[in-house]
Each structure stands twice: as C-alpha cells, then as structure tokens.
Amino acid sequence: xxxxxxxxxxxxxxxxxxxxxxxxxxxxxxxxxxxxxxxxxxxxxxxxxxxxxxxxxxxxxxxxxxxxxxxxxxxxxxxxxxxxxxxxxxxxxxxxxxxxxxxxxxxxxxxxxxxxxxxxxxxxxxxxxxxxxxxxxxxxxxxxxxxxxxxxxxxxxxxxxxxxxxxxxxxxxxxxxxxxxxxxxxxxxxxxxxxxxxxxxxxxxxxxxxxxxxxxxxxxxxxxxxxxxxxxxxxxxxxxxxxxxxxxxxxxxxxxxxxxxxxxxxxxxxxxxxxxxxxxxxxxxxxxxxxxxxxxxxxxxxxxxxxxxxxxxxxxxxxxxxxxxxxxx
Numbered sequence: 001x002x003x004x005x006x007x008x009x010x011x012x013x014x015x016x017x018x019x020x021x022x023x024x025x026x027x028x029x030x031x032x033x034x035x036x037x038x039x040x041x042x043x044x045x046x047x048x049x050x051x052x053x054x055x056x057x058x059x060x061x062x063x064x065x066x067x068x069x070x071x072x073x074x075x076x077x078x079x080x081x082x083x084x085x086x087x088x089x090x091x092x093x094x095x096x097x098x099x100x101x102x103x104x105x106x107x108x109x110x111x112x113x114x115x116x117x118x119x120x121x122x123x124x125x126x127x128x129x130x131x132x133x134x135x136x137x138x139x140x141x142x143x144x145x146x147x148x149x150x151x152x153x154x155x156x157x158x159x160x161x162x163x164x165x166x167x168x169x170x171x172x173x174x175x176x177x178x179x180x181x182x183x184x185x186x187x188x189x190x191x192x193x194x195x196x197x198x199x200x201x202x203x204x205x206x207x208x209x210x211x212x213x214x215x216x217x218x219x220x221x222x223x224x225x226x227x228x229x230x231x232x233x234x235x236x237x238x239x240x241x242x243x244x245x246x247x248x249x250x251x252x253x254x255x256x257x258x259x260x261x262x263x264x265x266x267x268x269x270x271x272x273x274x275x276x277x278x279x280x281x282x283x284x285x286x287x288x289x290x291x292x293x294x295x296x297x298x299x300x301x302x303x304x305x306x307x308x309x310x311x312x313x314x315x316x317x318x319x320x321x322x323x324x325x326x327x328x329x
C-alpha cells in the first residue's frame with residue numbers, strides 16, 4: 001500500500017461529506033486506503049460513514065476522553081499500512097483530485113524527506129483578509145520547498161529560522177512511515193505537528209512543502225476567539241520552543257500599525273466590491289486581538305491560572321503542555 005489517509009473526526013457537520021468524497025476520489029496510479037477515527041460524533045457522521053460502500057474506507061471509533069492530537073494520529077498510523085501516512089482534519093477539503101498525488105510525489109523525490117505539508121486556501125465564503133492571510137503565509141515556503149538544518153549556528157541563534165524549519169501542519173500533511181516508526185508524534189494537545197517537525201530536522205531529515213497539494217481550510221474568528229486562539233498559540237510556542245511572538249508593548253503597537261496599514265493598502269489595491277463594510281471596520285480590531293494574544297501568551301507563566309484559563313480557547317492546552325516535556329527531548 002502506497003498511502004494511508006487518516007482523518008480524525010468529531011461532529012464535523014455536513015462539510016465532512018464533501019471532504020470524504022474528495023479524499024475517496026483522488027486521481028492516482030497507486031493504491032491507498034482511508035481511515036476515519038471518530039471520537040464521539042453525535043451529528044450523524046458515524047452513520048454516514050457506515051452507509052458508504054467503499055472497500056478502501058474504514059471507520060474506527062474511540063471514546064472522547066481518549067482523544068489526543070498526537071496520540072490519536074499515532075494510533076491511526078499504527079492501524080494502517082501505507083508507506084506514507086497522510087493526515088488531514090475533518091474540515092480540510094482537498095481542492096482537486098490531484099491533492100494526494102502532489103503530496104506523495106514530493107516525498108518520492110528523496111528518501112530523506114521525512115514529512116511533507118501542503119498549502120491551505122480559504123473557503124470561497126471566507127473574509128478577503130482571511131484569504132489574503134493564507135496566501136501570504138504559504139507563499140513564504142514556495143521558494144525553498146525542501147529544507148533541513150544546513151546552518152547549525154544559525155539554527156541555534158535565529159528564532160525566525162527555527163520557526164521556518166519547524167512549521168508543519170497536519171491539517172494537510174504526509175509522514176514517512178519508516179521515520180515515524182522511530183520518531184512518532186508526541187502525545188500532546190497542541191503543536192504536535194511542529195514538535196514532530198523539530199524532532200525530524202534535528203535528527204537530520206528533510207521537510208518538504210508541496211504547493212500543489214491544496215486543501216480548503218479556513219476560519220473567520222470572532223474578535224474574542226482571535227484573542228484566545230492567539231493566546232494559545234503564543235503561550236504554547238513560548239513553553240514548547242522558547243519563541244516570544246511579541247517582545248514588548250512597543251513592538252506590539254508597531255506591529256499593529258504595520259499590519260493595519262498593510263491591510264488597508266490591500267483594500268485600496270483591490271475592488272471595494274470584494275470587501276464588506278464590516279470586514280474593513282473590524283480588520284484593525286482583529287489585528288489588535290491577534291497581537292494582544294501573542295503579547296499575553298508570551299507572558300502566560302506570569303498570569304494567575306484563572307486568568308490563563310480565561311484567555312485560553314482550548315482548555316486541554318495546559319495538559320498538552322505539561323505532558324510534552326519528555327517528548328521534546
């Protein structure tokens with residue numbers, strides 16, 4: 001078996017029907033299987049999968065309490081046999097029938113490539129700013145699609161370089177099974193993919209980006225959700241990697257002005273018909289919430305536990321961070 005696609009699910013809603021159909025109808029010249037690992041869906045997802053008649057599709061159900069981002073993906077990989085384990089989430093829909101082939105082709109080019117991640121684009125109904133944010137983020141990987149630690153001194157001193165090498169998103173990714181057997185995912189509830197990327201590059205393997213392996217995957221967050229999710233990201237990255245995403249209040253304000261000016265320039269460069277009045281008005285506040293979350297998260301250890309819980313979107317984050325120390329070694 002060339003590839004095994006593993007999809008964790010829990011109450012994904014109707015979008016999952018389109019996701020699963022797209023996964024099952026890939027145009028490839030190799031065999032692949034699909035495993036759905038469901039952790040307690042009550043929205044008809046289990047019944048929907050059970051009614052599908054496809055020999056390449058399997059469903060495995062687990063208790064919600066046993067789910068873990070790293071743990072469940074390890075279990076799914078262990079239950080399958082493909083040379084490559086392909087990982088997506090239940091709301092990441094392949095944008096074409098060539099998605100799977102693009103991931104596998106990237107890995108086939110070099111046996112030392114341990115993992116491949118693909119591009120995310122926004123769903124058609126997403127905010128123009130969300131679309132632009134994803135375009136800018138993934139364009140940064142296209143110029144240098146295969147990377148490894150080529151400069152150990154720079155890796156040791158340059159946080160930006162480390163962040164670039166550590167980025168990996170198992171919303172849309174491939175893992176080489178032979179590498180995973182010795183370097184499995186860490187059993188954590190946050191940043192399991194980026195911790196794994198750190199482990200593989202530090203072990204001497206390469207990481208690849210497949211620009212044509214595209215999925216629709218985007219969220220338009222409320223302002224409160226933006227603050228909470230940015231806090232979680234910043235707090236986890238500080239605890240797990242030592243990253244400080246926002247150095248001080250002065251740099252936070254400078255970044256807020258720069259981001260907002262950049263986005264206003266984008267509005268002017270595009271047809272105003274592409275933007276709603278609400279999109280434009282809320283944009284600077286969204287940028288501010290993102291940066292405030294990064295500032296507070298980098299100082300999360302100094303906040304009382306009750307305040308940390310107030311700012312956190314994912315309450316499992318604290319357990320994930322506590323259990324990660326052994327996996328980072």
